[in-house]
Amino acid sequence: MNIKSLSLIVGALCALQTTGYAQLESKGASTKSVHKAAPKLTPTYKPVAKTTKKMAPSGAMIAFAQDKIDLGNIKEDAVIPNQFEFTNTGVKPLVITSVKGTCGCTAPEYPKTPILPGEKGVITITYTAKNKVGPQKPEITVSTNGSPSTVKIKLEAWVDQIPGGVQ
Numbered sequence: 428m429n430i431k432s433l434s435l436i437v438g439a440l441c442a443l444q445t446t447g448y449a450q451l452e453s454k455g456a457s458t459k460s461v462h463k464a465a466p467k468l469t470p471t472y473k474p475v476a477k478t479t480k481k482m483a484p485s486g487a488m489i490a491f492a493q494d495k496i497d498l499g500n501i502k503e504d505a506v507i508p509n510q511f512e513f514t515n516t517g518v519k520p521l522v523i524t525s526v527k528g529t530c531g532c533t534a535p536e537y538p539k540t541p542i543l544p545g546e547k548g549v550i551t552i553t554y555t556a557k558n559k560v561g562p563q564k565p566e567i568t569v570s571t572n573g574s575p576s577t578v579k580i581k582l583e584a585w586v587d588q589i590p591g592g593v594q
Contacts, residue, residue: 487573488517498584505556
């Protein structure tokens with residue numbers, strides 16, 4: 428018996444008990460004596476066994492070799508391409524439906540053709556530091572037909588300002 432079934436049974440018993448009290452009171456009887464005679468309900472249940480066995484994939488699955496690249500200290504005029512390698516660890520072809528950054532400082536390039544099970548692919552994110560100063564942590568959301576359906580990959584950098592700014 429699961430918790431949902433137990434909740435339904437307890438709810439039904441409470442409703443019956445309330446209805447019974449109302450009927451007794453309408454006939455002029457005291458509910459105090461009835462309350463003392465009511466049996467105590469003690470729920471019993473069996474714990475569900477935990478399973479540690481992983482289920483086999485049923486579709487496409489994306490797994491990145493790394494989900495963050497640290498660019499270190501860079502100059503404000505830097506334009507740096509970065510490659511995020513991934514593998515389709517599922518059993519069906521993986522299709523990347525979109526790749527979007529949190530700001531215009533990231534320009535994504537990604538495979539438009541399906542990645543077969545076991546094969547690798549690369550998403551290139553070109554980071555432009557123009558008019559960015561200090562700590563930068565843009566996130567890129569990768570959407571796929573697989574599991575998980577969305578994955579966030581990240582870039583980190585400390586951008587040093589160029590005196591006079593970037594022209």
